[in-house]
Amino acid sequence: MPLFLNRTKPIASSEVPADAVRRHRDRFEYLVLPELPVLYRMATRLTRSAEEAEDVVGQTLLNAAKGWVSFDGRYVRSWLIQILRRVASDVRGHSQRPVSTASTVELESDLVSSGQDVHEEAEMRLTQAELVKAVDALPESFRLIVLLCDVEQMSYEEAAASLEIPVGTVRSRLFRARRQLRDALADWQVI
Amino acid sequence: MRKLMNPSSVNEPCRHMVGLLNRTADGRISPWFKWYALAHAARCPGCGQFLDQLRVVLSSLRTSGEQSVPSDVEARLLNGAWRDEL
Numbered sequence: 001m002p003l004f005l006n007r008t009k010p011i012a013s014s015e016v017p018a019d020a021v022r023r024h025r026d027r028f029e030y031l032v033l034p035e036l037p038v039l040y041r042m043a044t045r046l047t048r049s050a051e052e053a054e055d056v057v058g059q060t061l062l063n064a065a066k067g068w069v070s071f072d073g074r075y076v077r078s079w080l081i082q083i084l085r086r087v088a089s090d091v092r093g094h095s096q097r098p099v100s101t102a103s104t105v106e107l108e109s110d111l112v113s114s115g116q117d118v119h120e121e122a123e124m125r126l127t128q129a130e131l132v133k134a135v136d137a138l139p140e141s142f143r144l145i146v147l148l149c150d151v152e153q154m155s156y157e158e159a160a161a162s163l164e165i166p167v168g169t170v171r172s173r174l175f176r177a178r179r180q181l182r183d184a185l186a187d188w189q190v191i
Numbered sequence: 192m193r194k195l196m197n198p199s200s201v202n203e204p205c206r207h208m209v210g211l212l213n214r215t216a217d218g219r220i221s222p223w224f225k226w227y228a229l230a231h232a233a234r235c236p237g238c239g240q241f242l243d244q245l246r247v248v249l250s251s252l253r254t255s256g257e258q259s260v261p262s263d264v265e266a267r268l269l270n271g272a273w274r275d276e277l
Binding site: 149181 | 219267
């Protein structure tokens, strides 16, 4: 058995070399912080509240930092989304607030859009509003998969790791969800 | 190929093509299967329409993911309590 496994006393922070702490933090910042927009978008879609979304992402980063040593190095985005889903579920449980679809469109406008022409943006937002409604009308298990695979463009494998389900289930749910979306948008004559 | 097409409805894709058409639309497919799906869709009205509609839906969904975090929120998150844990 390696010697370090026999260690009974926890390592004191003074024993850890300063550059190891810095490397540890740098690695976290390098891998986790670029995922902030994805986490924020997922949180806003899950909580339907900009304020709660910020709390959820803040708590997700905190939990991720606490558990950083246990991260296995695969699919950082999936690992973060697993944490975020649990945090969002706790927050929703505490607030006991039913998720309403009415605020979603307003919430969409809170998010900063990426520098388009005003007319183009208004046109896009109209279609986006209908699209958001259609996505929100999906059952939660379908909605999450659409958000991960089609909005965030994660691979089936990453989505499966995020939701802790088999890849085949991701595919079948995704295809059924897209079919429902297609039908809903066809009803609204968007497509 | 004609035998493999769905003769019942021009609005519905052939059942056995749904998976391939989905993967063609989202680009997660090998070139050979993509060629097969496109060749089928070109001759089958139901699958052709399904693929076109799917592409519109996916392109709209991708656009909806191009929004970023408001700068004040981002600043607060970047300086959050997580920094004390590392």
